[in-house]
Amino acid sequence: MVCRYEEDLKVMIEKVRKYTGSGNVADYIPALSKANPHDVAVAIFDGSDTCFSEGEYRKLFTLQSISKVLTLALALMDYGEEVVFNKVGMEPTGDPFNSIAKLESHIPSKPLNPMINAGALAVSSLIKGGTNEEKLARLLQFVRELSGNEKINFNKEVAKSEFETADLNRSLAYFMKQHHVLSGDVDELLDFYTKQCAIEVDCEDLAKIGYALAHHGEHPNDSYSIIPTEIARLVKTFMVTCGMYNASGEFAIRVGIPAKSGVSGGIVGAVPCGIGIGIYGPALDEKGNSVAGMKLLELLSTQYHLSIF
Template sequence: MVCHYGTDLKEMVEKVKRYTKDGQVANYIPALSKANPDDVGVAIFDGNDTCFSEGNHRHLFTLQSISKVLTLALALMDHGEDVVFSKVGMEPTGDPFNSIAKLESHVPSKPLNPMINAGALAVSSLIKGDTNEEKLERLLHFVRELSGNKQINFNQEVATSEFKTADLNRSLAYFMKQHGVISGDVDVLLDFYTKQCAIEVNCEDLAKIGYALAHHGEHPDKNYSIIPYEIARLVKTFMVTCGMYNASGEFAIRVGIPAKSGVSGGIVGAVPGGVGIGLYGPALDDKGNSIAGMKLLELLSAKYHLSIF
């Protein structure tokens, strides 16, 4: 099989590596501060084989905010749009992903969208399951199905590190509990949320997840659908409008690919009807996005005309 992406990928990875010196690894979660800021990896999946990959593409990293895309899809499958969007809105925000400001200023006090921390906490509270273990196993099964990797699990060290330093997320959760957006024990929710964020993947896993989203939720072997068509469409729309934190507007102009980033340095891209892309680069810009990953996506989009606009 001839893989046209492979021709330029190595050169692109080398080109964007120089930007890593301008970023910093996430240090507010102690376990994430151990990452090597010079790492850059990428994988592109076209539905046949992950035959184009470069750099540190086999390195394991945690989903972090990329998990918000997957819990949103699962919550919509569990409850439908009316229930989910009674708890969280559909509008982008210009504020940082962990801001409480809009919760205070908006009536009703529900989060603006599912891609900010407050919105993701509200969505995570909707995942079906009698216990956190049951909820997590359902989510892990979902991620394993999408990626085709049955070995995917969560990183206990990262989950524990996040749970111990989750005071801002606790504040968001308690505020929403006071206003009836969520109910139940906040620390139980935080336990599930931090484990959700600590699910561990590599670039190839992410590329396959991106491919499934790009193809209306279909499993890569095309025998069955993992995510219903309309839910996959909704999720991709949120990726375009809110997926790159408060850099989403500029990203849409410069890159134009539905994508979601996480503060571990991961980015998943889903080109509608096209390829899935998984990137890793733990050196982050001031918005919390992988600085090399953003540049690499810009190069890929320009070279192969991947923008949806």
């Protein structure tokens, strides 16, 4: 299997690289516009000592919306299902990830799910800690433990860039505060949320995070639980139903594994009781997913029969 992964990944990377030209980097966050749109990378972790990696897999990128998976798990560990799902629903949405439409049309005005921006803001407001520094320190330690990488930190330039251009997210937060979904200072919440999104990883870190989720929340290198089994199950379910923005339905049909994307071009995949996958490709389609990354996951799913359906 070692040789099979290595040879297959080389071929797949070259097959999908041509699709990068049909996407665009997320230039609405100025710091993200610096990414090379032609980069494509993948890492697969199967529980062995090293990952099988190809492409520009050593490049660092920020988690962006992939962080929503991790804050959801942490909030559920902090407060339990009743409190968390009193603030955010469990239903997919056909709207863009940053849309306010469903907040206006649904009563009560709580976000439909934790994977859209409004839902992620509501979840992030629940993370325990007396200050944003304490909350971020807890989240960073959580990510470090899941990835097995103690060096992971957040990118200050990206966090600042996001905070300064977060008008739409501020609007979502103020709307939810008006309807008592949120309380407290909105800019303080945005400060934590943008730093959360700016946590920096590479493909191998992502693959190990995916592996931990795939294996009931266990540490990627040691046999102990980081996330309780039931919470890992809930998180993976949201990844299937809502993880790829408003392309989640088509993704479930074409690929069929729990996955979550971010507008930096990252995608984490978690094949239940199987491999963890980390992908990077900053050229995005119109829905905010990596163009080459989506093609690559489709090839991987077909080649290795990864679909859970």
